[in-house]
Amino acid sequence: MPRSIRERAPPLLTDLYQFTMAYAYWRAGRHQEPAVFELFFRDNPFGGGFSLFAGLHDCLLFLRSFRFTDEDVEFLRSVLPPATDPAFFQFLRGLDCSGVTLRSVPEGTVVFARVPLMEVAGPLAVVQLLETSLLCLVNYASLVCSNAARFRLAAGPRRKLLEMGLRRAQGPDGGLTASRYTHIGGFDLTSNVQAGFLFGIPVAGTMAHSYVTSFTSLEEVWPQTLVAVSGDPDPVDIISLTKGWLSRVCELLGAEPGKIREGELAAFLSYAISYPQNFLPVIDSYSVGCSGLLNFCAVALALCELGYRPVGVRLDSGDLCRQSVDVRRVFRLCSEHFSISAFDSLIIVGTNNISEQSMAELNKKENQIDVVGVGTHLVTCTKQPSLGCVYKLVEVRGRPRMKISEDPQKSTVPGRKSVYRLLDADGHPFLDLACLAVESPPEAGVSLRCFPLGCDDSPVSVTPAQATCLRQDVFTKGQVRRDRLTT
C-alpha cells in the first residue's frame, strides 16, 4: 500500500464520536455483532432530477488500507476519556476491514434520491468507524460529477469541455477530486497536470495574461528566427515576416496599427517560436479587436507561410459569444483573402466565469466557441455546494433498525434491501425499486405493486420488461472484488 493512499484518508480522518461509540460497543461486548449501514442522499442535487454516483474507487482504496498505526492509537489514547479500558486500544491496533462487505452502485451510475447506493455490512464497531470517511469520499465526488454532467447537458454533445478549477477548489485534494470526477461526469480535458499524471486525464493549456504582459517589446523575442516545416533549412526572420503580415491584416480589416500592443505581439511571437505547432494564445490581455486578434492573425499567417498549423485563440473576458462571432468572421476573411485554408479550422476557446446557466444561455445565442473552460462554478458547485449523503443503520443482528426523527424527512426506512432498476420493452430504465432483501426479486413481464417515494401512499402497478440489480458486491471480506484499483 503506497503511503500516499493511506495519507489521503487515514483512519483518524473521521469524527471523534465514531471512536467513543466504538468503545461503548466494545465495552458492552457488541462490537462483533453483524450490522448493516446504508448510504444514500435525501434530495437530488441542484434542484434537478438525478445525480451521478462517484467516489467508489476511493472508498475501495480506503477500505483496503484501513488500519491503525501505533501512533494513531497513541493519539486516540490521549483524546479519549482517561477511564477508557487500555484493552480497547489493543483491539483498535488489530482492526481492519477483513470482516466488511460493500455492495455498491458502480462508479458513474445515474442515481436518484433515497435509493440506497451503498450497503456496508460487517462488525458493528468497524462499520460504524467507517461512516465519516466513506461519506467524505462519496459526497463531493458525486456532487461534482453530477455538476459536470449538468454542464455537459447544458453544453450539448459537440463542444469540448475543459475543467480548470484547481485554484478555486477546497485545497489540493479538492482540486484533484474535482478533476477526476468531472472527467467521469463528461468533461473532456483538465488543466490539472497532477490529475493527468495520476488518472490519465488529457491535459490542456497554453498561456495566461501574465505571459503576455511580461513582454514589452520585440527586442525580448529570442530566437528571432524559425525554420520552415519542409524545404529550406535556413532559418527565416520570423519577426520581419510577421510584421509584413500584420500590415496586410491591418489593411484588410481597416485597423489602426498605432493601437497594436508591441508587447503582446512579442509574447505571441515568442510563444509561436517555442511551439510553432501549438499556437493558441489568449488574445484579450489588452483589447481583442484593436490588438489581440490582429497580432494573432499576423503570427498565425506567418506560421502558415512556413508550413505550420496554428491552433486557435482563447477569449477570457467580456461577451464571449459576440467576440467569438467577430473572431470567426476575421478568420474567414483571412482565409479567403490570403487563401490560407488553415484559418478555417482554427478553434476558439472561451473561459470567463462560466456557470451552468451561462453555459445554457451561450448555447442559445449565436456563437463560435469550440471549447469552453469552466473553473469556479464547476468545482465549488456554487448552485449547491454539498450533496448531503447520509449513512444510516438499517439492521443489527438480523433485526431491522429505524430512526424516527422530529423531522419526518430524517426518519429512515428500516431493514436490509435489494435495489433493482426496472427497464421497459425498449430497454429504457423507468423505475428504481427498493425492496427488502428477503422479498423475491421482480420478474420480467410480471406486474408488481410499488409505492412511489414522495407521492401519497397509494401504490402503482408496473410491469418491467427486464430488471437488473443496481448494486454489485465490490468488496468482500477485506478484498476488492472488481478490478477497479488500476491507478
Place this chain on the structure above:
Amino acid sequence: MPRSIRERAPPLLTDLYQFTMAYAYWRAGRHQEPAVFELFFRDNPFGGGFSLFAGLHDCLLFLRSFRFTDEDVEFLRSVLPPATDPAFFQFLRGLDCSGVTLRSVPEGTVVFARVPLMEVAGPLAVVQLLETSLLCLVNYASLVCSNAARFRLAAGPRRKLLEMGLRRAQGPDGGLTASRYTHIGGFDLTSNVQAGFLFGIPVAGTMAHSYVTSFTSLEEVWPQTLVAVSGDPDPVDIISLTKGWLSRVCELLGAEPGKIREGELAAFLSYAISYPQNFLPVIDSYSVGCSGLLNFCAVALALCELGYRPVGVRLDSGDLCRQSVDVRRVFRLCSEHFSISAFDSLIIVGTNNISEQSMAELNKKENQIDVVGVGTHLVTCTKQPSLGCVYKLVEVRGRPRMKISEDPQKSTVPGRKSVYRLLDADGHPFLDLACLAVESPPEAGVSLRCFPLGCDDSPVSVTPAQATCLRQDVFTKGQVRRDRLTT
C-alpha cells in the same frame, strides 16, 4: 521533508499552461529575469466588509519542498509538445525556490479586497510556475477562515463553536483544511480526529443516532453494574437504579412511561457505563419530550447518585431554540425537586444544519444552547463557495507591468508596492495604504493624500497616529524566515 507534505501539494498540482509558459520563457532566455507577482482578491467574501487571510503555513511548506522528481519530469515530457527542447527538462529537474522571496500578511490577519496580500518575487519562470498552487492553498483556507469568523460574530463570544463538516467537505484534505482554518477563524472545537492529531485542535463528540437505534432492549446492556466514585467498592446495579429514577422523573413531569423507548434507555445506559464522567447523549433519535429527555434524566440522576457528573445532551433536529428552553426547564425542575445541583450545570449542544443566518436568528431568540455544532454551511461556504484570489504580474526586470482587460474590474494596478496599515490615536486601524515600493512610507502625525479604491477619483487626506507594515518577509531565498513550520 516528510513525503506526506510533498504529496499534499506536489509541483505537478498546477495548470498545464504554467509549464508551456515556463518553456517559452526558457526558450527565449527570459526564465531568470527578476519578476514580481501579487496575490489579492477583488471583493470581500460573503457580501461582507472583510476577510481573514489564511493558508500561509501551507504555502511555506509548498515553497520549501518545491522540486520535481524524475517521474514528474518524465510525465511532463509526455504531455508537452514533442518539439520541446530536451534541455528544458534538465532545467526543470534542477529547479527549486532558492531564488524566491515571499512577503506576506501574517496568517489570520483581517484583510480587505484589492490589497496585495502576498508578493512573490523571483526568477520569472519559477514564480510563474508557483501561481496555481499558491492560489489553491490560499483561496479556500482564507474563505473558510473568514466564514468561521462570521459564524463567530453571529454566535457572540460566549457560545462554544464546534466544527463538524468533514463528511460534507471537498474530500479528505478539504475537510482537514476546513478544520484547521475554522479554528483560526474562531471555532473552539472540531469533530475531526485527524485535525486534532496533526494540528492539536481540541476534538469533541460522543454519539450518533445509529448508536441509539442499534439498541432494542435493556438485555443488551453489559456490564449492568457501575462502581460508585467513592466509598463502597461493590458494583451497583445501574439498571435497577436508573429504572427507579425513570419512574420518579415520569411522575415529576407527568410523562407516559409507555412512550419511552427501551432501546434508547439501553443505549444511554450502555454509554454511561462506558463513560460515566463523559455522558452527553443525542436525545432526539425518537422523541425528545416523550423519550430522549426522560431517559437522559434517569441515567444522569443515577450517575449523580453514584457521584459522577453527567455532561449534557445534544439536540440534532427540529426547533433547537424551543427544545433547548424545554430541556433547560426540565433540568432545573430535576435539580430543585431532587436536590441534584449537577443538573444546573448540564450543557446543551445544538446541531441541525446551522447557517450563519440561523446562527444570528438563534442569537435573537430565547434559547439555552451552550455549544453549537456547524457542518455543511461552514465548510462548503454555501453563501459564497469561492474567494477568487488572483495572482498578477506587476513587475519584470524592475519595470512595472499591467493587464488592461475588456472587464475594467480585471485590470491590474502595476508596480511593486508597499502596504501599510494606518492606525488612529487610539491604536485602531482605519486604513490600509498601498503605495509604490519606491515611495517613502507614511509618517506618524504627517498628513498624506490617498485615493480610496472603489470611490471616485478624488483624493482624501488622512493623518495616521501610527503606520505599520502589513506584510512581512516570510520566505527568503529558499528559507522560511519565521518559525511557522512547527507541525
